[in-house]
Each structure stands twice: as structure tokens, then as C-alpha cells.
Amino acid sequence: MAIHSDRDDDLRLFQTGEHPCGYWPDRTARDLVLDPHDRRLGGLYPMALGWGFRRSGDLVYRPHCAQCHACVAVRIPVQRFAADRSQRRCAVRNADLEVRITAAAASDELFALYHRYLAHRHADGGMDDHGPHEFEQFLIGSWSHTRFMEMRLPPTHGGPGELIGVAVTDVTDSGLSAVYTFFDPDHAQRGLGTFAILQQIAWAHREGLPHLYLGYWIRDHRKMDYKRRFHPLEAYDGRRWIDFDPEQAGR
Template sequence: MSNEDFARRFGLEGGEFYITAPAPCPYLKGRRERKIFSYLSGETASATNSLLTRRGFRRSQNLIYLPACEACSACVPVRIVVDEFDISRSRKRTIAKNADVIRRLRAPSATSEQFSMLRAYLDTRHSDGGMADMTVLDYASMVEETSVDTVIIEYLVRDRHSREERLIAAALTDRLTDGLSMVYSFFEPEESARGLGRYMILDHVSFAQELGLPYVYLGYWVNGSGKMDYKKQFQPLETLGTRGWSRMGASTRS
């Protein structure tokens, strides 16, 4: 199938889209993946990012991509419906554990403190993943090589005695016209008891509410992948299918 055929299949005629070669799927063992992608640049980058995210794409640096596997449709775009999101008991417990956490927005510029925490996170939790060999230059590229409206959201705690602040989590987040898109998040593994991965999602919902934005985009839920199943916890969720966005069944709610 040619690039043009793939573009027509996904309703993307008129833009410059390309297709990757088949590669091992990082989520489902024994399967192969392909992606359709385009470049984000210039004054229209943020608007294009917003438009294509609503159509199921995901950003990585100055690329925006969509799974385009001919024999598989396991990757499903999901987004949290902010206005209908309620704080259940377990969500309240997570928020209470992190009552001392400070949210701070930073320009998309990599720091040594962020990278040191990222390396600890990868070595502890994702040593066999696709980012396991990430260098400081790779991290700087991930954060800084983009023309879209993006920000690093840092989560810090302040020492009671010295009053110095310590970084414990961070999220690279795009600001879209209709929501926030969590591009990548990571945290200090020694603080795992706080449930920081879950907390950052809850805080993004809160932040979207503050900004008056209706959605938090979580990327892809992959049917059959244990490592992606946590996203189902953040109901109400919408999934993107052939007929547009629709509500995911609330089989898991916590």
C-alpha cells in the first residue's frame, strides 16, 4: 500500500504524510506495527497538533503519528471527559497522599534534574522498553524539538526545614484548543508509594478544569496490553472509532 493509499484510508488527503516500515510492536508480542506520520513546523504547528490529536494522532518531538497497522486496530485513542469527572474515594486518597506537592509550569527546556529523575525512572520501571537507552541529548530533543504549544509541568515538594524544593515528577504536556495532551510523564521511583503516575493524571484533569478545557488526552489504550490497561481507570473516557468519539464502557472505575 502506497503513502497516498494510507492517507486516503485515514481520511488525510491533502497533507504530507508518510509511512514507516514494519517494526516489532512494543505493546503486543508477536505483532508488527506501522505508523503514518507528518511533521509539525511553522506557525500552524499548534493548530495542526490540536486538529490531528482530535483525529487520534499522537505527538513525538516534531512528528505527529497514528498507528496504521493493516491487520490490527488494538491501539485506541482515549480522552478523559473533564466536566463529568468525579473524585471517588480512591482518587481522594491519591490526592491526599500528595497534598504537599507543588505544581509548577516551565518552558519546554530540559534540565539535568529532570533527566536524572527520568534515568532513575527508566532504569527502575522500564529497563527493557524503547526508551531504555535514552541519553541526555535524546531527552533534550524530546522536550525541546517542537514548534507546538507545550510545557513541562514539574511536581515538587518543599523540605520543611531548609525550604528547598525537590523534583519528584514531571509531565511533558501539550496545550490544545480543546484540552491537554499528556505526551510523556515520569516520576522519582523512590516516591512510588505516592501513586505519582495516577496523581499526575488527576492533576491534569484539575488543571484542564482551571483552564476551561473539556478533555485530557491520554494517548492510546491498547486492547490486550497490560501496561496500557491503567488508562481504563480514568472514567469517564471517550474512545475514537470509525464513527468518531464515543463513551467507553465504565467497566473499571476507581
């Protein structure tokens, strides 16, 4: 399948075969995938985000299931965002943390935190056996402009503070894309997932970027429902971005 763009050549899209759905164990799924061998992927990626696609490793994909439309691409318009009371409390609760942007490079410290998170949050979910190779393959793309947003406790004894959270973030001209966030389960009460999004919004605001892409909100999926707590939120309906309506999205 090819689609026309204003680039020199058409873009090639592939539809995958059916595979187990990563969100609903009783369902199968299919995806549309941009040609992974296209050397222009890095330049095409911002446009693909605007079409509701997402990155996993070097793959740029979008769910394309015949009978299910539960996955809805959502993004935050940074300039219009207004934190609610709960989100403001989360920011205050984590005001002691050091937040810094680093290169997307694997380390023993990062992998140990990632593995603890998977073992606690996704036990027996197919990811908890990820090793260092899978870590890099899943989170760090060969062509993407990816950064790690680290969240650390206050430093002690002159050294860096303990790493308790990481938000893997792609930087593009059209906005930031929140690829994946993992954190220390012992600090779950801090609400580090919410705090990471608030920090990514602030980061995009500083850089003058218009959007923070949050991937997919999934109707009736408890783990993905947190995304609709960020206001305003925009959803991609397959043709354009519109204001998110939880009563209509994903039907």
C-alpha cells in the first residue's frame, strides 16, 4: 500500500498479519507500519505522529484492527493545558526531585530500574523477561531523536541522587512524544507517571513545541484511562485532530 505525500516519493505502508493484542488477551490485532527500510523515517516521523502513528524501537505503527477501534491517538495542546487540583498536588509532592534530560543511552542503573518496574507492573505480561538487548530495541531507536528524562531523589554524600523514574521521550519539530515511562514501584505513591507528563508538558512549553503526544487512549482499559485526566486533550479521528470526547472516542 502506498500513500502520496509532498515528499519526493510515495510512502509505503504495510499491514501486519493478525497478532495477539498487547492490551486485551482475548483479542487479536493488526497494525499499519511505515516501511521500516525507508531512509526518510527520521524526517517522516513528525508527520506520522500527526496521523496518529507511534514509535516502538525503529517501527512506526498505528493500530488497524477491522472489528475494534478502541485505540485512539491523543495529544495535549501544550499552550492550552491547565493542571487540575490533583495534578498540582502531584507537582508539589515531587518538588524535591531533580529532573534532568539526558542522552538515550542504556546503563546498568537504567536497566535495573526498568526490570524492577516490569516485574512489578507487568508480571507474566510478556515483557518482564526483557534483557538489556530488548530494553534498547524497544526504547531506543536508531534514527529517532530520543532523550531520557530522569527523575532522581535529592543527592546524598555529594553524588547523584537515586534514580526513581525515567520518561523516554522523542523530540520532534511538531512536539514531544511520550514513548514510555517506568519508575521504582517503591515510590508509586508519588504519582510519577502523572509527574512525568507534567514535566514533559513544561519541557515542550520551554522549547516552544505545540504538542505532547501521549500515544493511545484505549476505551475501557483501566491502565490507559489516566490520559483523559489531562485537559484539554485532542484525539485523532482518522482524518483530523478534534477535542477529545470519552463518550464518542474509540467506538
